[in-house]
Amino acid sequence: MTKIIVLRWGHRIRDERLTTHVALAARALNATGMILADVKDEKIQKTINSVVKNWGGSFFLEMGTPWKTALSNWRTRGGVVVHLTAYGENIQESDVMQRIKATHRDILLIVGSQKVPSGFFSSEWTDFNVAIGNQPHSECASLAVFLDRFYEGSELSRKFKDAKLVIIPCRNGKNLVSKNLEKLKIT
Numbered sequence: 282m283t284k285i286i287v288l289r290w291g292h293r294i295r296d297e298r299l300t301t302h303v304a305l306a307a308r309a310l311n312a313t314g315m316i317l318a319d320v321k322d323e324k325i326q327k328t329i330n331s332v333v334k335n336w337g338g339s340f341f342l343e344m345g346t347p348w349k350t351a352l353s354n355w356r357t358r359g360g361v362v363v364h365l366t367a368y369g370e371n372i373q374e375s376d377v378m379q380r381i382k383a384t385h386r387d388i389l390l391i392v393g394s395q396k397v398p399s400g401f402f403s404s405e406w407t408d409f410n411v412a413i414g415n416q417p418h419s420e421c422a423s424l425a426v427f428l429d430r431f432y433e434g435s436e437l438s439r440k441f442k443d444a445k446l447v448i449i450p451c452r453n454g455k456n457l458v459s460k461n462l463e464k465l466k467i468t
């Protein structure tokens with residue numbers, strides 16, 4: 282299966298919540314890991330470590346790598362770089378998703394912040410610029426739609442290896458089971 286690693290650019294330490302949500306969405310929707318470009322934030326590392334420990338899987342977080350280093354390493358290893366931007370080729374109206382899939386290569390998926398480096402738009406650094414509609418919205422929303430379209434919904438029924446906590450879907454209430462199958466009381 283094609284691996285997708287998210288590169289988050291533009292994290293602000295005083296506003297760690299959004300980056301945490303990008304990482305949580307990436308993990309839940311089948312990305313392999315996330316690179317937090319240019320900065321390190323131990324608070325995010327701690328949150329992600331704890332989520333992975335309890336909810337399973339092997340999602341990784343790499344921090345502090347300069348974006349140019351991350352992109353050139355990725356391309357040297359044969360991967361493609363996809364940049365999510367409102368200015369890109371519309372995912373619904375163009376054949377961009379087909380062309381990405383036709384590469385059969387692992388993907389580094391860039392999500393930005395307010396104003397991203399102009400290099401992200403250029404073929405010097407990026408293979409595809411993809412718009413989740415051509416209206417500006419959010420990095421979390423664009424990431425979620427891209428992953429869902431790429432994996433065609435299969436990511437939503439994925440089971441996470443070595444999970445200590447598992448939610449059993451139910452019509453009403455909350456059903457959470459711990460590793461030793463002891464039902465937890467949630468309030």
Ligand SMILES: C[S@@+](CC[C@H](N)C(=O)[O-])C[C@H]1O[C@@H](n2cnc3c(N)ncnc32)[C@H](O)[C@@H]1O
Binds near residue numbers: 365367368
């Ligand atoms: C607050 S938005 C900034 C919007 C920015 N003007 C742009 O180029 O998309 C932060 C990030 O969300 C993602 N994003 C926002 N709207 C998007 C859209 N319609 N399609 C794809 N990505 C989008 C981009 O990765 C962007 O860098």
